[in-house]
Amino acid sequence: MDGRALDFRLWGINNQNFIMRDDQTGTWWQQVTGEAIHGPLKGRRLAAVVHDEVSFGIWRAEHPGGRVLRPDPRFADGYESRNWERKMKTFRTVTPLTPGDPLRPRSVVVGVTIDGHSKAYPFASVRAQTIVLDTLGGAPIAVVVAGDHSSVRVFDRRLDGRALELLAKPDAEPLRLVDAETGSEWDFSGTAVSGPLAGRSLAKVKALKEYWFDWKLYQPGTTIDTR
DSSP, X not given: OTTOOOOEEEEEEETTEEEEEETTTOOEEETTTOBEEESTTTTOBOOXXXXXXXXXXXXXXXXXXXXXXXXXXXXXGGSOOTTHHHHHTTSOOOSXXXXXXXXXXXXXXXXXXXXXXXXXXXXXXXXXXXEEEEEETTEEEEEEEOTTSSOEEEXXXXXXXXXXXXXXXXXXXXXXXEETTTOOEEOTTSBEEESTTTTOBOEEOOOEEEEHHHHHHHOTTOEEOOO
């Protein structure tokens, strides 16, 4: 922020979304938006970066020389249990329910915002289709779920000014996508692994795998993909 690196620590919970406090100014920041909500930097916002939330199997396959931060046995009692997600689903949300809301509060969505336009893609629906093509904020995108049925990424499917029409290759293991324009095959990293476009890559788009109740709270103008 303004050329200075901030150090953060967990400071509290707001609607099951954590609050960070920076050591340098004492400002409080909302996790999901990166916005400063209290303190000297109130109103400022951290720049979002593209990140992955994928299974370890996929990460390891893509980064065979990568390092892993292991749990520290000295603090084992302080770690959440493996069934944390299942346990959290039993907690009541404090966000008011909207009459006629098409999604349950804890439905998992893939949230994407491009050029001020936000959209929630219900994860169960995307998983059933493997890939969903859409145009959001003027950008043609692809929302893709990997063969592990858990990991998800979003890509800008433009290449050399042309929007590719992608589809999942039937029964391919691991996942392979095929573009209708050239017949090139693409892997889950967004890289063409065969065909005329081999070696080319699609740009990743910032996305958040999130509970619906949280996404709609911080993106009140969001739409929902209903296909």
